[in-house]
Amino acid sequence: MPGSPVAEELRPDDLRLACPPGTLDFETTEDVDDLDRVLGQDRALEALHLGIEIPHQGYNLYVLGSTGLGRRTMVNRLLREAAAGRPVPSDWCYINDFEAPHRPRALRLPPGLGQTLRRDMQQVMESIITALATAFQSEAYRAQAQEIHDDLKERDEHAFAALREKAEARNVALLRTPGGYTLAPMRDGEILSAEEFSKLPEGEQKATEEAVEELKQDLRQLIAQIPRWQREVRERQKELNLSVSSLTLDQHLGELRRKYEELPEVQRFIDAVREDLLENSEQIRSLGEDEQGGPNPAGQAARQLNRYKVNVLVDHAHHQGAPVIYEDNPTYQNLVGRVEHTVQYGTLVTDFTLIKAGALARANGGYVVLDVDRLLGHPFAWQALKRALRAHELRVESLETMLSLASTTTLEPEPIPLDLKVVLVGDRLLYYLLQEYDPEFGRLFKVAADFSEDARRDADATRLYARLIATQQRAGGLRPLTRDAVARVIEQAARRVSDGERLSLHLGSLDDLLREADYWAGKADSERVDEAHVDRAVDARIQRLSRIREDVHEAITRGIQLVDVDGDEVGQVNGLSVISLGEFSFGRPSRITATARLGDGEVVDVEREVELGGAIHSKGVLILSSYLAWRYSTDQPLSLSASLVFEQSYGPVEGDSASVAELCALLSVLAGVPVRQSLAVTGSVNQHGVVQAIGGINEKIEGFFDVCARRGLTGHQGVVMPASNRPHLMLRRDVVEAVRAGRFHVHAVSHVDQVAELLTGLSAGEADAEGRWRADSLNARVQARLSELARLRQAFSARGGGGDDGA
Incomplete structure (x- = not known):
């Protein structure tokens, strides 16, 4: 097997990609123009334009990215620009449905007419109440009403007079009593008593009795006609009242009708108001009269006439273009609207005038911007938003009614047609969770605008970033920055993303x-702001947040946390980890130890066994056993039992960035070769021994450097890191200067053999065609030890009768 190339010791210029001030062609930011474009967000801008401009349903926006990237500023600017070119949407009002008062009707009006109609209706009603009271107290009305009553009285008197004359002609008197009318015998104009009547001749008595019975029939018929006459009077009175009311209403509603003659919906509303006023003119008239019957100012009465009011839900009287609404607290009520209640005689009651608009109603015809984390945090708000977007209508429904939690009087307002764009602003995790778990999300929010966290760092981007700094400086009313200060800020922007070849687009951190x-x-x-002031700001922020880092490093310096920075030890390697505390992260060296003995090929991760190791860390440890078997025991069983542990680790351990260090600790204990404690190792390894990139490289190197500096730099200390992490290096200046002076070293490696050679001082060696290593190499020692363990295992198995063949 061919050997790996030797490790490369990095030069000081490799550790920090500086921004030479000489590359900036200005003295201060006063000489720099504002940035007239968005830096590094071309993808997000294209998506925003698509989502804002496309007119089809479902193309709502989700704006992804972390807080501080300027997402909301960019979204608001684009929305304002788009809204300015769109027409002002209609006003929306709720009016009473006189046939079904619990179902108020939605009234759509041209922009600005909602409040006008509300005021006009209020003024008309005040005038009508006063006018009705005055009309019914006028002399003309009283004369006509009196005439109607006089007609009834005259008819009544005439009928009874005729009956009286008939009775008197037959010697019978018609008398009015408190209980009504009665008939009595009479002679010579005098009413006879019962005793006198009994003394009359029998024939005369009989004739009188017959006359009385006949007259009683006539009297009954006459009395039976009185209710009919009274009904006729009431009908005439009602017609008179209706005529007076109708004339009064037409006088006052006519002008209103002419003003809104081009709006059929308003005309129908006025007609409905007129009909209801006619039906209830008696009650309306009474509101305009005081207890003495005189005219009463209609202001107080008009406030009681809610049924005739106009509830302006959305008013665009003073708007230009389409609305852009940002709802900071998107609760169900703030989003959809609500139906309020008032207390009346100890009972909650409501009417259509208590319907209040939510953000969706106010943004109808335009755009609404919502924070998705806040939206999802409020019960039922997310479901309500989806329901409105699906149905393309807004239904104002109280939450307690929807959940059947209240039995108070409530309303069912007519839904309002909904036409708007919804822009959700949130992080990436919520976006992908919604995509995964909410099947409706993708259909309703088809456009994702993903804001980049960083941009490529080249000469053009550096010049644009300088303009961005000048723009933000002027926008914040700050002192101008010198060229050196701008260069330092640009370096810090690269440091923020832990990549010398990238620049952070986090505007919040830049402004800070x-x-x-x-x-x-x-x-x-x-x-002016100079480089020293920028350095002071950076150092002050670290100082404010670094108390825990100082405590950790002090514990190592005092020997409480055991970490050696010189000497040699077998099976012991300095690993590096990163502790993140909000906006501040720092590196922490940790001692990693390994033990090995005869076993069945298992590499035990102590962190995993005690449930402190995360899944990724455990995966990295499992890779180690695969590497050992692949490289050293392809033709024999791997017969060791090894243990790995982070010493003095009392919390969760996650990540695979220590797997190279763990592998080197195992190789050391297997080969029996001590490891240099002056070097710390970071990097992950695959099954073929290739060292892979990890995160937090700058913090890890600086963490070991700080510990070594506390104990005294010897010139032998340093960090071994993956070569693939070289572009990410943006180390502190004091670390770079220590490397320049030869007091600290940074080595870049691409294979575990390079790490092992640095740590042990031995050559890793090269394997021949049969997989055997050179006798004096590190890998030969490892292979020899594993072969010895395999023989021991075979001997033990044979001694036990072969019963433990592979366990």
Whole structure:
């Protein structure tokens, strides 16, 4: 098997891709134009334009990316531009349905007319109440009403007078009593008592009694006609009232009807109001009268006449273009709208005037922007949004009614047609979770605008980034930056993404750095921000967040956390890990130890056994046993039992970046060769021994450097890293200067043999055609030890009668 090339020691210039100030053709950012384009977000911009401009259903947007990339700023700018070229959408109102008051009707009006109609209706109703009260108290009305009553009285008197004359002609008197009318015998104009009547001749008595009975029939017929006469009077009175009311209403509604004659829906509403007012004119008239019967100002009465009001749900009177609504708190009620209630005699009641608009109604005809994490955090809001987008209509429905949790009076408002674009802003994890678990999501949100976290770093991008810095500096009202300061900010942008060949597009972090550098410039009474102020801002931020790092490194320096940085040990290697604490990450050296003995080929991960090791870490350990078997025991069973452990690790261990270090610890213990403790190792390994790239390379190197610097740099210390991580190097300047002075070293490797040679000082060797290694090589020692373990296992098996053949 051919050997691997030797490890490469990196030069200082390889450790940090600097931005020479001389490549920037300005003195300060005052000389730099604003950036007139979006840097590094061409993919996202194309998606945003597609989602905003395409008119078809389902092309709503999901804007992906981490917080601070300027997603919301970009989305708002594009939406404002698109909205400015679109027509102002209609106003929407709710009006009473007089036939079914629990189902208010939606009324669509040209923009700006909603409030006008509401005011007009309020003024008309106030005028109508006063006018009705005045009309029914006028002399003309009273004269006509009196005439109707006088007619009834005259008819009544005439009928009874005729009956009285008939009765008197037959010696019978018609008398009015408190209980009604009665008939009595009479002679010579005098009413006879019972005793006097009994003294009359029998023939006369009989004639009088017959006359009385006949007159009683006439009286009954007369009395029976009185209700009919009264009904006729009431009908005439009603016709009079209707005529007066109709004339009054037409006088006041006519002008309103003429004003909105081009709006058929408003005309129908006015007709319905007129009909209802006519039916309830008596009650309406009473509202305009005080207790003394005089006219009463209609303001208070009009407030009680909710049934005739216009509830303006959405008003676009002062808008230009389509609306762009951002709902910061997308609860169900804030999104869909709500039906409020008032307390009346201890009971919750409502009507259509208490319907309130939500964000979807306000954004109808335009755009609504929502934070998806907040949207999903509110119960029923996500389902309500999907339901509205599916049905293309907005149905205002109280949540308690939808869940059948309330028995109070409620409404069923007519749905409003919905035509808008929804823009969700969220992170990538939620996007892919919704794609996976919500089958409706992909049909409703067909456009994903994925904002890049970084951009390629080249000469053109560097110039554009300098313009971006100038733009953000002026937008924030900050001091101008010198050329050296801009170069330092650009380097920090590369450091943020841990890649010397990329630039961070995280505008939030850029703004924070510029503000803090401006602060330190102000403390120094400087009119410009220089490189030293940027360095001070970077160092101050690290200082604010690095207490735990200092505690960890101090524990190592004091010997509480056992990590050697010089000497040699068998089966012991310094591994490197990264601890992330929010916005701050730092490297931490850890001692990795290995033991090996006769066994059945198992490499035990102690972290996994105690459930501290994650799946990726466990995978990396399992690869080690595959590598050992493939490289050293292809023609014999792997007969060792090995254990690997992170010493003094009391929390979860995840990732495979320590697998190279773990493999070297195993090779050391198998070969019986000590390992240099002055070197720390990071990198993952595959089954063929190839060293692979890992994350956090800068923090890991700096973490070991800081520990060594605390104990004193000897010139022999350093870090072994994957060669494939070279483009990611953006190390601190003090680390680069230590390498330049020869006090620290960084080695790049591509195969585990290179790492083993650095750590042990022995050649890894080359295998011949039969897979045998040179006798004095490290790999030969490993192979010899594994062969010895295989022979021992075979001997034990033979001694036991072959009963443990492969266990």
